[in-house]
Amino acid sequence: MHVLEADSDEAPRASLQLPAALDSLVFLRGRGVDARSRSTLGERVTVFCDEVNPPRPDFFSAGLAPVVSPRFLAALDALGVDNHETYTAIIEDLEGEVSISEHRVLNVIGRVASVDLERSRYNSFEGVLFKLETMRLRGGCDSDVLMFRPDEWPLVILVRDEVAEGLRQAGLTGLRLTPVDEWENLDF
Numbered sequence: 539m540h541v542l543e544a545d546s547d548e549a550p551r552a553s554l555q556l557p558a559a560l561d562s563l564v565f566l567r568g569r570g571v572d573a574r575s576r577s578t579l580g581e582r583v584t585v586f587c588d589e590v591n592p593p594r595p596d597f598f599s600a601g602l603a604p605v606v607s608p609r610f611l612a613a614l615d616a617l618g619v620d621n622h623e624t625y626t627a628i629i630e631d632l633e634g635e636v637s638i639s640e641h642r643v644l645n646v647i648g649r650v651a652s653v654d655l656e657r658s659r660y661n662s663f664e665g666v667l668f669k670l671e672t673m674r675l676r677g678g679c680d681s682d683v684l685m686f687r688p689d690e691w692p693l694v695i696l697v698r699d700e701v702a703e704g705l706r707q708a709g710l711t712g713l714r715l716t717p718v719d720e721w722e723n724l725d726f
Contacts, residue, residue: 539652539675540702541721542685542695544599545714552600554643555584555630565603566692568649570623582626583643589631594641595712600627604644604695611642613708617701619684621647646695648683652676653690667691671723694721 556564564571585600596607605627614622624642657674660667670691685697697705702715 539696539698539718540715541673541718542597542697542702542705543714543716544597544604545595545712548595548712549598550594551588552598552605553586554600554603555586563602565643565645566687568647568687568689568692570647571645582628582638584628584630585639585641585643587629587631594639596710597713600643602693605639605641606644607710608640608642609708610705610710610713611644613705613710614685614701616708617684617704619697619701621683621685623647646685646687648686649689649692650683650686650696651689652686652696653688655690669723670694673718673721673723675718694723 554565564575583603585605587600594605594607596610598605606624611624614620623645625645627639627641627643629637629639629641652675653670654674654676655667658670659672661669661671667690670693673688673691673694684701685695687693687695696718697715705713705715
């Protein structure tokens with residue numbers, strides 16, 4: 539298994555702008571957006587970005603959800619990864635310039651109880667995990683799901699080794715694929 543995340547050296551600074559009526563954690567639940575939330579959200583999501591104009595990498599983070607290119611989505615399709623939904627990214631810069639992008643906001647559908655907290659390093663407060671520093675997977679965590687968020691720490695996306703290799707071979711930009719046992723959380 540590998541952690542799929544944005545390469546901070548290539549990524550623009552970006553964040554999602556969700557409607558006030560929508561829970562900001564909607565993309566971390568690991569399931570499709572429900573009908574009520576979808577009617578609030580629509581088919582487009584505003585992404586505030588430090589600059590509107592391309593080029594943009596194939597993968598970058600907008601806070602709680604990745605923003606991906608058509609090339610990235612084509613690679614997922616070719617690899618048989620189909621547990622996701624996407625929304626058109628409306629890119630807006632700090633000066634209010636707006637661009638409808640070919641990029642899409644990606645919602646990964648699927649969460650799997652997979653982190654071995656006894657072997658992982660983390661910080662918690664009153665029993666609530668608030669920072670996972672290193673991650674080890676449970677023995678036998680051999681989910682047949684090709685891409686998912688771990689139940690214990692849904693801020694990351696995990697992909698099976700064959701997906702990681704396929705994404706590398708596709709020559710995509712902006713992403714970092716780190717074997718789970720080598721991953722360190724430097725961002726939170």
